[in-house]
Amino acid sequence: MGLVRQADAPLRGLNTFGIDARARLLWRLESLDDLPQLCEVLRDDAGKGHPQPPLILGGGSNLLIADDPQQPIVQMALRGLRIAQDDGNTVIVEAAAGEAWDPLVRWTLSQGLAGLENLALIPGTVGAAPIQNIGAYGVELRNHFESLDTVNLEDGTFRSFDATDCAFGYRDSVFKRADAAGRLVTAVRLRLSRVADLKLDYGEIRTELAESHITAPTPTDVADAVSRIRRRKLPDPAVIGNAGSFFKNPQIDAGQATALAAREPGLPCWPSGDQVKVSAAWMIERCGFKGMRVGDAGVHARHALVLVNHGHARGNEILALASRIRDAVATRFGIRLEAEPMVVGAPQL
Numbered sequence: 374m375g376l377v378r379q380a381d382a383p384l385r386g387l388n389t390f391g392i393d394a395r396a397r398l399l400w401r402l403e404s405l406d407d408l409p410q411l412c413e414v415l416r417d418d419a420g421k422g423h424p425q426p427p428l429i430l431g432g433g434s435n436l437l438i439a440d441d442p443q444q445p446i447v448q449m450a451l452r453g454l455r456i457a458q459d460d461g462n463t464v465i466v467e468a469a470a471g472e473a474w475d476p477l478v479r480w481t482l483s484q485g486l487a488g489l490e491n492l493a494l495i496p497g498t499v500g501a502a503p504i505q506n507i508g509a510y511g512v513e514l515r516n517h518f519e520s521l522d523t524v525n526l527e528d529g530t531f532r533s534f535d536a537t538d539c540a541f542g543y544r545d546s547v548f549k550r551a552d553a554a555g556r557l558v559t560a561v562r563l564r565l566s567r568v569a570d571l572k573l574d575y576g577e578i579r580t581e582l583a584e585s586h587i588t589a590p591t592p593t594d595v596a597d598a599v600s601r602i603r604r605r606k607l608p609d610p611a612v613i614g615n616a617g618s619f620f621k622n623p624q625i626d627a628g629q630a631t632a633l634a635a636r637e638p639g640l641p642c643w644p645s646g647d648q649v650k651v652s653a654a655w656m657i658e659r660c661g662f663k664g665m666r667v668g669d670a671g672v673h674a675r676h677a678l679v680l681v682n683h684g685h686a687r688g689n690e691i692l693a694l695a696s697r698i699r700d701a702v703a704t705r706f707g708i709r710l711e712a713e714p715m716v717v718g719a720p721q722l
């Protein structure tokens with residue numbers, strides 16, 4: 374335990390794109406007791422004129438490291454899981470931010486707690502889950518969110534956030550705004566239930582369950598089904614570097630969607646609140662990028678939304694390809710794509 378310091382730290386194994394960058398300085402935080410010391414060393418670093426705020430690193434599965442980061446990196450490694458409150462049916466689970474997400478899902482299921490089953494097998498840490506309000510198979514983190522704790526690494530002050538404070542949106546929260554940089558999430562509390570309310574109507578969950586001859590699924594059956602579908606469908610970062618979906622599905626107003634669908638027959642659209650979501654993957658494919666490769670930077674051959682590192686791509690090469698895609702989609706469809714991962718060492722796309 375303790376605050377672990379590493380200078381000139383290799384980052385290839387710490388980001389799922391497998392970008393071979395190096396960090397000038399990396400601090401690994403394993404205990405809350407070390408927070409005052411962490412804030413102090415960061416202040417010293419700032420005093421020497423090094424860029425701040427620090428970059429907070431979880432599992433590195435939603436990052437594109439375009440260039441060697443010059444700001445210090447704080448690697449979140451706080452561990453701990455507990456039941457914080459239990460009224461019989463509703464249970465509040467508290468997890469330290471450095472816990473891995475999928476094992477947390479499995480732990481809650483082993484406690485007989487339902488809610489997170491559709492979010493099984495999403496890579497990354499608990500602390501990063503609220504940053505972009507992770508979502509999959511019709512469920513988002515915000516559906517089960519209770520509150521979280523943060524510390525401001527600049528001055529060491531603590532603050533808890535409830536769901537309203539977090540301002541969750543589609544792959545979005547207040548923590549994606551520039552003024553939240555340097556605010557470290559230390560723990561997240563989730564509201565789960567002993568009574569399952571299964572969401573089976575999204576994607577292939579029902580078909581997957583039927584093929585396994587499961588007629589009365591438990592939350593664990595659903596997590597298993599979602600995990601099997603994800604393993605089949607999504608490229609494994611251990612095999613080919615990627616950060617999952619690189620672009621969000623744009624949300625546009627209904628009038629614009631109708632006009633676009635008339636011009637572009639087959640464009641997949643679905644309602645999203647009072648707006649309409651359109652398929653980014655479809656537009657990228659129509660622009661001819663699916664399967665494209667420029668050096669070692671590429672677009673996955675089966676998933677137009679997934680940018681990949683075929684081996685030794687630099688982060689800025691992947692970023693350049695992402696910019697080309699964004700410009701081509703804007704020219705043809707009049708829609709500006711927004712990147713999901715955080716870009717490090719270059720302006721956000």
Ligand SMILES: Cc1cc2nc3c(=O)[nH]c(=O)nc-3n(C[C@H](O)[C@H](O)[C@H](O)COP(=O)(O)OP(=O)(O)OC[C@H]3O[C@@H](n4cnc5c(N)ncnc54)[C@H](O)[C@@H]3O)c2cc1C
Pocket residue numbers: 389428429430431432433434435436449470495496497498499500501502504505506507508509556557558559607608609610615616617618715
């Ligand atoms: C194969 C694959 C599939 C994926 N599928 C999905 C999916 O279905 N749904 C989905 O929503 N996402 C998906 N993702 C994206 C990613 O898994 C999630 O966004 C995940 O929550 C990122 O966690 P992380 O710990 O790796 O975060 P990192 O990549 O380390 O960080 C992401 C952002 O969060 C910030 N951050 C991390 N930890 C903290 C903290 N403790 N305090 C403050 N800020 C922090 C970082 O500074 C950065 O801005 C997928 C990624 C991959 C590679």
